[in-house]
Amino acid sequence: DGGITQSPKYLFRKEGQNVTLSCEQNLNHDAMYWYRQDPGQGLRLIYYSQIVNDFQKGDIAEGYSVSREKKESFPLTVTSAQKNPTAFYLCASKTSGRSNEQYFGPGTRLTVT
Amino acid sequence: AQSVTQPDIHITVSEGASLELRCNYSYGATPYLFWYVQSPGQGLQLLLKYFSGDTLVQGIKGFEAEFKRSQSSFNLRKPSVHWSDAAEYFCAVSTGGGNKLTFGTGTQLKVEL
Numbered sequence A: 001d002g003g004i005t006q007s008p009k010y011l012f013r014k015e016g017q018n019v020t021l022s023c024e025q026n027l028n029h030d031a032m033y034w035y036r037q038d039p040g041q042g043l044r045l046i047y048y049s050q051i052v053n054d055f056q057k058g059d060i061a062e063g064y065s066v067s068r069e070k071k072e073s074f075p076l077t078v079t080s081a082q083k084n085p086t087a088f089y090l091c092a093s094k095t096s097g098r099s100n101e102q103y104f105g106p107g108t109r110l111t112v113t
Numbered sequence B: 001a002q003s004v005t006q007p008d009i010h011i012t013v014s015e016g017a018s019l020e021l022r023c024n025y026s027y028g029a030t031p032y033l034f035w036y037v038q039s040p041g042q043g044l045q046l047l048l049k050y051f052s053g054d055t056l057v058q059g060i061k062g063f064e065a066e067f068k069r070s071q072s073s074f075n076l077r078k079p080s081v082h083w084s085d086a087a088e089y090f091c092a093v094s095t096g097g098g099n100k101l102t103f104g105t106g107t108q109l110k111v112e113l
Helices: none
Strands: A004-007 A010-013 A019-025 A031-037 A043-051 A054-057 A064-066 A076-078 A087-094 A108-112 B003-005 B010-014 B019-021 B024-026 B032-038 B044-050 B056-058 B064-068 B073-078 B087-094 B107-112
Touching: A004 A087, A010 A019, A019 A031, A019 A087, A019 A108, A043 A064, A076 A087, B003 B087, B010 B019, B019 B107, B024 B073, B032 B064, B032 B073, B044 B056, B044 B064, B044 B073, B073 B087
Parallel strands: A010 A108, B010 B107
Antiparallel strands: A004 A019, A019 A076, A031 A043, A031 A087, A043 A054, A064 A076, A087 A108, B003 B024, B019 B073, B032 B044, B032 B087, B056 B064, B064 B073, B087 B107
16 A cells, blocks of 8 residues: 555653654655644644655744655754753655655654643 | 635534535635545545536435635535435645645534445
């Protein structure tokens, strides 16, 4: 089955630790995205990548980092510099071309205490 | 900059009743418009999209939406709601040439039996 996988579903970390969230897709999509979701705020774009070895900051990139070494993978690292890291993180991907229809993974809920 | 407003944070309807969820966008040209649905703790599923052409678009699960340029709106409708429609609904806009989606803050739908 084609789709987007995010692991783990739930992640717990202590304050001050970096943590990496996984996102893998087998849809052969060129572009991939990371969003953060907080109650009452909708989804906000963290980073996105349109091709391998290239990525751009979204609206709330501070405290996060990404890499895109393979087309299928777009891991997100939440660093200790992120002031409020506890949130639901969603990964998405889309094909190239005019359509901006994005397909979403199931999400990872990160809790930092 | 583009923006999306979903004025209703919560809506409650009785099963079998009709539904309309409101979405207003701010963008100079004709945008690409989307409605997504999210069940608790899950990723987002695309319900329908508008790129051009017929302003009334049909989606999955019996949903439809109408693009009204004069009102900068893209309201989602369903003639008869089912209990399984209870979820959070997000409207999103894209500028088409770009690769980013801007989301509204969502409308939480509750269905009373």
